[in-house]
Amino acid sequence: MQDFGEAFFTAFSLLFSFDADLMEVIGLSLRVSLTALLVAGLIGLSIGALLAVTRFPGRGVALVVVNSMMGLPPVVVGLIIYMLLSNAGPLGFLGLLYTPTAMIIAQAVLILPIIAALSRQVIEDLHNEYADQFRSFCVPTGRMMAELLWDARYSLLTVMLAGLGRAMAEVGAVIIVGGNINHLTRVMTTTIALETSKGDLALALGLGVVLLTIALTINAAVMGLNATAKRQAYA
Amino acid sequence: MRDLRPANVIDLRNTQDSGAGADLFPLTVEDLTYQAGGTVLIKGIDLTLGAGGVTVIMGPNGAGKSLLLRLLHGLLEPSGGWIAWGGQPLDDAIRRRQAMVFQRAVMLRRSVAANIDFVLRLRGRADPARRREILEHAGLADRAEQPARLLSGGEQQRLALARALATEPDVLFMDEPTSNLDPASTLVIEDITKAARDRGTKIVFITHDMGQARRLADDVVFMHRGKVLEHSPAAAFFNQPASAEAGDYMAGKIIL
Numbered sequence: 396m397q398d399f400g401e402a403f404f405t406a407f408s409l410l411f412s413f414d415a416d417l418m419e420v421i422g423l424s425l426r427v428s429l430t431a432l433l434v435a436g437l438i439g440l441s442i443g444a445l446l447a448v449t450r451f452p453g454r455g456v457a458l459v460v461v462n463s464m465m466g467l468p469p470v471v472v473g474l475i476i477y478m479l480l481s482n483a484g485p486l487g488f489l490g491l492l493y494t495p496t497a498m499i500i501a502q503a504v505l506i507l508p509i510i511a512a513l514s515r516q517v518i519e520d521l522h523n524e525y526a527d528q529f530r531s532f533c534v535p536t537g538r539m540m541a542e543l544l545w546d547a548r549y550s551l552l553t554v555m556l557a558g559l560g561r562a563m564a565e566v567g568a569v570i571i572v573g574g575n576i577n578h579l580t581r582v583m584t585t586t587i588a589l590e591t592s593k594g595d596l597a598l599a600l601g602l603g604v605v606l607l608t609i610a611l612t613i614n615a616a617v618m619g620l621n622a623t624a625k626r627q628a629y630a
Numbered sequence: 631m632r633d634l635r636p637a638n639v640i641d642l643r644n645t646q647d648s649g650a651g652a653d654l655f656p657l658t659v660e661d662l663t664y665q666a667g668g669t670v671l672i673k674g675i676d677l678t679l680g681a682g683g684v685t686v687i688m689g690p691n692g693a694g695k696s697l698l699l700r701l702l703h704g705l706l707e708p709s710g711g712w713i714a715w716g717g718q719p720l721d722d723a724i725r726r727r728q729a730m731v732f733q734r735a736v737m738l739r740r741s742v743a744a745n746i747d748f749v750l751r752l753r754g755r756a757d758p759a760r761r762r763e764i765l766e767h768a769g770l771a772d773r774a775e776q777p778a779r780l781l782s783g784g785e786q787q788r789l790a791l792a793r794a795l796a797t798e799p800d801v802l803f804m805d806e807p808t809s810n811l812d813p814a815s816t817l818v819i820e821d822i823t824k825a826a827r828d829r830g831t832k833i834v835f836i837t838h839d840m841g842q843a844r845r846l847a848d849d850v851v852f853m854h855r856g857k858v859l860e861h862s863p864a865a866a867f868f869n870q871p872a873s874a875e876a877g878d879y880m881a882g883k884i885i886l
Binding site: 525532534629 | 732777794
């Protein structure tokens with residue numbers, strides 16, 4: 396077992412030497428999670444906006460389902476996607492198991508309910524304020540959703556950030572559908588899990604530091620943006 | 631209670647030349663009721679409004695003035711009765727020819743200019759020159775790029791009014807638009823309202839302010855407890871209200 400301080404030292408020297416393996420892992424992590432965010436964002440924001448402005452029988456049930464799916468266990472999502480994509484599964488012919496695409500699908504499924512549920516709340520609050528004025532102007536439903544999404548954009552950025560955080564941090568789903576294959580499907584969280592069990596704490600720690608730094612940077616950027624938006628009373 | 635429906639429609643158009651919105655009139659309301667949560671809030675209103683001019687709706691708090699306005703504009707569905715604009719039931723085509731200014735201005739989280747562009751685009755007439763003209767008319771041209779929600783209360787209401795007028799409505803509903811404003815802002819709102827009336831827009835205006843009612847009204851609808859007690863030409867109403875309640879209200883007494 397390495398000394399704690401030594402592990403930190405090795406971690407930082409790996410980082411600042413831009414170790415090729417490390418960079419590859421970081422790059423894949425960002426590519427997978429950002430793509431998953433894009434996919435889940437497009438679908439999730441649409442669902443959120445639709446649930447916020449429409450009233451239909453069964454809406455209450457839909458809200459409960461979406462809200463409770465926010466807590467989906469990553470390993471369960473991983474397992475289900477695995478079963479769908481495995482050779483014997485209904486989508487096996489696509490040959491996607493153990494590819495980055497499978498990991499993107501898993502992360503997108505995982506964060507879709509988060510984005511849908513949180514954006515529904517944000518958009519519904521704004522809609523309560525706008526509803527009479529929109530009705531007065533006879534704004535069609537689709538148009539209403541688009542205008543609300545635009546006016547809520549700064550709050551929705553925070554929602555998207557919550558989704559990204561969840562996607563980047565989870566390990567259970569991507570390790571099942573990706574398989575943690577070196578140079579192919581190895582991302583930061585799966586590497587940390589692997590290296591820790593192998594006892595190579597330095598690499599694990601280095602990746603941990605990178606994960607934290609990315610999270611801090613994105614959060615700080617969004618907070619800065621939101622502060623500007625607040626000053627302009629747009630948030 | 632007595633039915634004080636006027637025998638004939640008060641038509642306040644200055645000229646015989648009927649404006650673009652003439653086919654919406656007369657507005658006829660028959661036995662209009664509205665209830666919410668088991669309470670009947672609008673109790674069988676009969677009312678006829680003619681084209682043009684400013685109809686002021688007055689009455690104590692809780693009389694149902696705002697509800698009546700919302701029912702006429704189609705923001706609420708009546709529980710019973712009939713609303714007909716020029717003989718036609720209220721539909722989206724008619725609603726698009728109406729606009730409403732609310733007591734508290736609803737400002738989109740955008741710039742002043744974008745608030746106007748929103749309705750111009752909605753009506754398919756986006757045009758920077760037209761937007762500039764609208765903002766100049768409202769005295770907000772120099773504020774175009776500012777966030778709308780950072781305007782003062784008076785400026786916000788001016789923008790809300792300009793935005794409503796940008797749809798070139800034939801009917802404009804105004805629900806106590808100046809109740810929270812300073813006198814200078816109130817004057818600007820009143821001037822813009824009068825200019826709209828002079829262009830032929832029918833104005834239906836709720837106010838608590840007796841002075842404002844006298845300045846604006848061509849005819850007055852007096853409401854109390856969900857009913858219309860009186861509908862008279864302004865001069866007649868302010869000289870000698872037909873109902874005791876209206877007399878008491880104008881004398882500053884609390885009416886129950």
